[in-house]
Amino acid sequence: MDAKQVDKVAILARLEFTPEEKQKFPEQLSNILNYIDQLTKLDTGEIQPMGQPLGELMDKLRLAEDNHLEYENREELLKNAPDPSPPDDPEYFRVKKVIE
Amino acid sequence: MSIIKTVDKIRSGELSSRELLEKYLPLIEAGQEKLNSYVPPLLSEKARLAADRLDERIKAGGGEKIGRLAGIPVAIKDNMLLEGTATTCGSNILKNYNSPYTATAVQKIIDEGAVIVGKTNMDEFAMGSSGETSYFGPVKNPADINRIPGGSSSGSAAVVADKHVFASLGSDTGGSIRQPAAMCGVVGMKPTYGLVSRYGLVAFASSLDQIGPFALNVEDAALILEVIAGYDPKDSTSYNPENYADEKTLDIVSGVNDGVNGLKFGIPKEYLLDGLDPEIRSRLEETAGILVKAGAEVQEVSLPLTKYAVAVYYIVAPAEASANLARYDGVKYGLRTGNGKDLMEDYLKTRQEGFGSEVKRRIMLGTYALSSGYYDAYYLKAQKVRNLMKADFENVFSQVDMILSPTTPTTAFKIGEKTEDPLTMYLSDIYTISSNLVGIPAISIPAGTDSKGLPIGIQFMAPLLEDRRLFTAGRVIEGTYPNE
Numbered sequence: 004m005d006a007k008q009v010d011k012v013a014i015l016a017r018l019e020f021t022p023e024e025k026q027k028f029p030e031q032l033s034n035i036l037n038y039i040d041q042l043t044k045l046d047t048g049e050i051q052p053m054g055q056p057l058g059e060l061m062d063k064l065r066l067a068e069d070n071h072l073e074y075e076n077r078e079e080l081l082k083n084a085p086d087p088s089p090p091d092d093p094e095y096f097r098v099k100k101v102i103e
Numbered sequence: 104m105s106i107i108k109t110v111d112k113i114r115s116g117e118l119s120s121r122e123l124l125e126k127y128l129p130l131i132e133a134g135q136e137k138l139n140s141y142v143p144p145l146l147s148e149k150a151r152l153a154a155d156r157l158d159e160r161i162k163a164g165g166g167e168k169i170g171r172l173a174g175i176p177v178a179i180k181d182n183m184l185l186e187g188t189a190t191t192c193g194s195n196i197l198k199n200y201n202s203p204y205t206a207t208a209v210q211k212i213i214d215e216g217a218v219i220v221g222k223t224n225m226d227e228f229a230m231g232s233s234g235e236t237s238y239f240g241p242v243k244n245p246a247d248i249n250r251i252p253g254g255s256s257s258g259s260a261a262v263v264a265d266k267h268v269f270a271s272l273g274s275d276t277g278g279s280i281r282q283p284a285a286m287c288g289v290v291g292m293k294p295t296y297g298l299v300s301r302y303g304l305v306a307f308a309s310s311l312d313q314i315g316p317f318a319l320n321v322e323d324a325a326l327i328l329e330v331i332a333g334y335d336p337k338d339s340t341s342y343n344p345e346n347y348a349d350e351k352t353l354d355i356v357s358g359v360n361d362g363v364n365g366l367k368f369g370i371p372k373e374y375l376l377d378g379l380d381p382e383i384r385s386r387l388e389e390t391a392g393i394l395v396k397a398g399a400e401v402q403e404v405s406l407p408l409t410k411y412a413v414a415v416y417y418i419v420a421p422a423e424a425s426a427n428l429a430r431y432d433g434v435k436y437g438l439r440t441g442n443g444k445d446l447m448e449d450y451l452k453t454r455q456e457g458f459g460s461e462v463k464r465r466i467m468l469g470t471y472a473l474s475s476g477y478y479d480a481y482y483l484k485a486q487k488v489r490n491l492m493k494a495d496f497e498n499v500f501s502q503v504d505m506i507l508s509p510t511t512p513t514t515a516f517k518i519g520e521k522t523e524d525p526l527t528m529y530l531s532d533i534y535t536i537s538s539n540l541v542g543i544p545a546i547s548i549p550a551g552t553d554s555k556g557l558p559i560g561i562q563f564m565a566p567l568l569e570d571r572r573l574f575t576a577g578r579v580i581e582g583t584y585p586n587e
Contacts, residue, residue, distance in 0.1 A: 004471065015426060016470040017432070017447075019455035020464055027460075032467060034526050042484050045491070052486030055310040055340070056296040056542020057567070075348060079203040079307045083436035096434050099446045 004032045106175050107325040108268050110216075113174040113442065116161060120154035120174025123439060124218060127176045130267035131220055138243045140258040141221040142181045142191050149187070150176070150220045157216055170216030171330060178262045178271040181222035182229055183209050183314070184303040192305045193227040193237040193255075196457030197437045206303025207338070208272060208314045208331040215330050220268060223258025228428065229279055229307045229460045231255050232531050233521065233572070236461040241518055244555055248513040253283030257316045260287040263317045264558075270318040270327050274304055276311045276536025277416050278510075281547035283329030284317055285510035288549045290324040290577065291317045293535075295568050296542035297342035299328075299353075301337030304456020308423035309340070310540040321548065321577040322359050327571065329355040342568075351571065358571045363579050366572075368563075369503035373409035374534055378512045382553040387509050390550060390561050390580050394507070397579050403509065403586060404499045408492045413529055415492065416536045417486035418472045425469030431457060464525060493541045497581050505576055508534050510547040510560035538564050544572040551584025559584075 004012070006029050018101065020028065074080070081096075082086050088095040104398045112118040128147055135141050157174055177410035179185065182192045184202035191197045205213070214220065230563040234242035234257025242257035244250040245265040252261045256273030263271050273280040275293035284291020292315045299314045306312065316327035331354050344352050351358070370391065375384060391401040433439030433453030440456045441449040458466070472481035499506060512533060521528040538545040544567075547560040561580065565572040 007276075008471075009467070012467055012471050012474065015428070015474060016466050017450045018458070018466060019451045019453055020463065021455075021460075024460055024463060026421075028464065028467065030526055031464065032471075034527070035417060035464075035468060036471075038526055039481070040419060042411060042414050042418075042488055043480075045408075045411065045488055047484060047487035047491065050487040050490050052483055053490035054486060056493075056540070057342070060492075076203055083200055083203065085433055085437070085439035085441070098434055099441070099443075099449060101446050 004036060005029055104266060104269055104319055106172065106318070106326055108498050109175060109269070110171060110173050114161070114169050120157045120218060121151065123174050124150055124154045124176060127220070127267055131176070134262060134265045134267040136283050137248060138245060138261045140224055140242055140261040140265070141178070142193065142224050142239050145221045146188065146219055150218045150424035153218045170214065171326060172212055173216035174504055175217050175270070176220045176268045177212060177217040177225050178221050178259060178268045179209055179219060180225055180256050180259045180271070180273045182274060182305040183272060185219060185222065188222060190222070190305065191239070192229070193225040194457065194459070194462070195238045196453070198238065198438070200437055204303060207335045209303065211331050212272070212327070222326050223262060223271060224526045225255070225257055225460050226255035228305070228424070229255040229274055229276055229467050230424070230461050232278070232282060232528050234258070234283070235518065235522055236459055238423040238459060242514050243518070246288060246515065249517055250557070251286070251518055253286035253511070253515065255279040256283050259317050260284050260289055260291060263287070263289045263319060266319065270316055270323055272314055272331070273317055274312055274314050274493060275539065276308050277420060278532045278540050279563065280317065281510050281535050281545060281560065281562060282532060284547040286515040286558060288552070288558030289317055289319060290321055290546065290548055291315070292324050292328060292546040293538065293544060293575065294328060294332060294570050295342070296516070297542045298332050298544070298568070298570060300338040300341050302335055306427040308420040309427060310423060318556060321574050321581050322356065325355045325359050325574040329353065335549060350567070352568050355571045359574050359578050361575045362397060363394055363576055366399045366505065366576070367503040368394055368399055368401045368505050368507045369404030369499055370401065370507050371409065371499070372403050373405040374508045375405050378530070378533070379509060380513045380553070383509045383512070383514070383559050386550050386559050387507070387561060391507060393580050393583055394576070402503065404503060404506070406495050406499060406537070408488065408495050409533070411488055412492065412537045412540065413533055415485045415488045415540060416532070417529060418481050419489065419540065421465040421469030422472045422482050423469070425466045425473065428462070428466055443527060461525070490538050492537060496537070496541050496543060505572055506564040506566070508562045508564070510534060510562040514553050514555070514557035514559060534562060543567055544570040544573055546577050548577040550580065
């Protein structure tokens, strides 16, 4: 990963870096990716990808019916917002204007 | 210090929880001073209230059930929610986050009477193997304060090793319970994926994360696991034993003293290659001898994909982390440093200031591995190798009941020694990573110290849902090499 690729991925990841990170990341990330590249030596043509460890057992769990439940403590959750809407309408998170 | 014996004294009234707590609080404060093992503040006042409430209930009698952890001082890793406390996850981005509810595993120990004395310091977002990436400063190893305690559940291991709590909870994504347990000289256990609810645990890599116990001995660790395990509808990956498991799966404590007579253990030959400290290797061989003496068979087995485990892990875990950590955007909770000109700039500034370098590195790796044009080569490839690794383990478990191995290739290294070289740091997890990828349970048991006086850990791994076997095996070898 060169500096240009680092910049591109950083935007995708919504990240910015300190000058020190900017200087070190291309080399550090390249070293890690080079190490990871040894996986290309393995033939995995017909193998199914594995997303989670419990396999079919987890698929059975997923068959459970979905139930809609109301979360009781909405106010408490909103208290953690850096900029919640005013107390007379405590329903929203506020952000900068996104549509002109 | 045994939980079971101490709880007996508290139940009988021979000792009050408050008396016990007051004995430990000065040790906790001294431990914090020396080890930086908690994210401040300590929860001393809350703990006093909890202890007093418990004592009143015991005094009142009336047949009310007194829990299996009654009055026991316990610490929890600071990535688990406890209502009314901050949950920082070792990060600047969450330093002012107030837990709006309590994690299921934490609630379960509270319901059994545990007294929570503090939230332990950790690698930021559980990303690290040394306790050095915490926003709140590095945690120190009680065996040598110039050395790392391991990570990422650094404080949870250190506080038990310092013997100022009886047990603690940690979380393990690639070894984050077992590796610090080994380096600090305590018992640390990662349960089968899905056995313990992750509700209220800050998510790092959702297909790998599990909460598990630290304790000073195998029986206490078994007790804590028995308390925290079980189905929780609030976690969609929680395992429902009613439907699928052996009825004894969650009956952990009762089998602790069953012994290993007739059991087969396998040592993977790939775990004995270069990089393994010769002192740890010879301790492993001695441990095998103890098992044989107790009636077990020990043989060599092969896990040929071992050398790929770290590579697979450093795709899967960062990929999941990059998705899980997208929620830290300065909008819903956590830090917002928003003097940007628009929302995008607010995101960038907030995450720049909020995350430390290791977290950023992993988000970068994960985003890269999932990005268009690289997904097949990295993420999909890793998921396929992960499936091959699962087959490797299934093959070994068709030959033996448990795998025996070192927990770590070296004992605790010096603070600062590996911070400049992330890849070397990642490779220190070589023996612990695979069990997370395939979901199986594993435990680290203290096996004395090396010639420098630093703790050595021995690991057992068992098939999915055979968690109880690990305690039976651990019980046979524990105490063979008493520390000091």
